[in-house]
Amino acid sequence: MRITKKAIAVAGIAALAVAGLTGCASGGGGAATGTPILVNSITDTKGFPEAAAVAAEVFAEYNAAGGFNGRPIKLTTIDAPTGDVNAAKNGAADSVNNKDVVAMVGSSTFGECAINHSAYEQAGMVAFQGVGVDTFCFTTPNMAAANNGPLFDIYATAWNAIKVDGAKAPCFVANSGDPSTSYGYSQVVKLITERTGVQWADVQIPQQTAANDYSGAVIAALGHKCDALVFGGVHPVVAAMIAVVASQGSKLPVYVQTSCYDPGFPMDPAVKGYAGKVSVPAEFAPSDDAANADFNKLIKKVAAAPTWSYSFEQAGYLAAKDFIMTLEKVSGDVTRESVTKAAKDDATWPDSNPMRGNPWIFGSGTEHQANSSTYLAEIAPGSGVWTSKGPWLQGADMQWTNIPAVPPAG
DSSP states (O other), X not given: OOOOHHXXXXXXXXXXXXXXXXXXXXXXXXXXXXXXXXXXXXXXXXTSOHHHHHHHHHHHXXXXXXXXXXXXXEEEEEEOOTTOHHHHHHHHHHHHHOTTEEEEESOBOTTHHHHHHHHHHHHTOOEEESSOOSGGGTSSTTEEESSOHHHHHHHHHHHIIXXXXXXXXXXXXXXXXXXXXXXXXXXXXXXXXXXXXXXOSEEEOOBOOTTOOOHHHHHHHHTXXXXXXXXXXXXXHHHHHHHHHHHTTOOOOEEOOGGGOSTTTTTSHHHHTOXXXXXXXXXXXXXXXXXXXXXXXXXXXXXXXTTSOHHHHHHXXXXXXXXXXXXXXXOSSOOHHHHHHHHHOGGGOOBOOTTSSSOBOOTTOSOOOOOOEEEEEEEOTTOOSOEEEXXXXXXXXXXXXXXXXXXXXX
């Protein structure tokens, strides 16, 4: 089934109409001054800073409008650099052990879900992930991510190359920061071949390094006579990969992940100077869509770097909005237990924000691939801008099925 932008917009207008009746904030006028409602975020503040920063600004606006019954939401961001397992563990332990912390909102770092999902389950705490990265963010009961994640995303990226644009011998290069993601990428490669009938010309899944230099993997792939390149990674990594492709005299079409969907990526000298097309499956409404009007106003207040992913900023905005929607379903005391109950209550959902291509649900499920749609955009050679192409593609259209977080036993 394909959900059209019109259908999503209608659903979003209906949701906004309901919000207008209940109030975006329930404080009754004036800034919130009551006892703060505490939420935490575990974030790689250098590698994935966007979601937590934007979520904090959403809460600031909500608090200025009265908060929840006069109570402000206070977001504390705990820095956990990618690869720092102790920082992620300690951040979760501090959050779980503070009974006043009712939920996690906007977390974004490699491996955090794999490291901490059990701790949240044991504590009865839910996590509204900003940028879910590893597979545990999407396959466990107490976590639901605003974004669609690197596995769904790179699957859609490959689908775009093969089923939309007709590649017959694509090459795959994606760096991985943890074993779960490495396994997931290998499964994506396998599933794409099973479901499209197209064999990969070459597959490279190098482990993430401090230098983030994967030129050897790119050159190795090019040696296998690819007709398209599927790259996994964030803006600086992928821009460097494209520079390597150009240095080899190639102008093959390049297919990148939504982490590259930011205004600065098309202007990167390596990208702007590239002679081939660059395409992306954006995980939310494209930047020129009217659905982003309120979001675009809000992010002007956030000190964003040129390399910040527009999609990841959208993820932080929506994670915060989803938490607020959950909070406003709580009757009685606001506690970890009452917030978790509201998040897992199927009657709370869906959230049909038109920034998304599908209705988003936390709910009672044991797995949460809550965002399962993409919208195509591309960079014409030398243009320096993203151009929205469409249409929305749903997971069902692409024959997507969830990939387990770990290899099956036996």
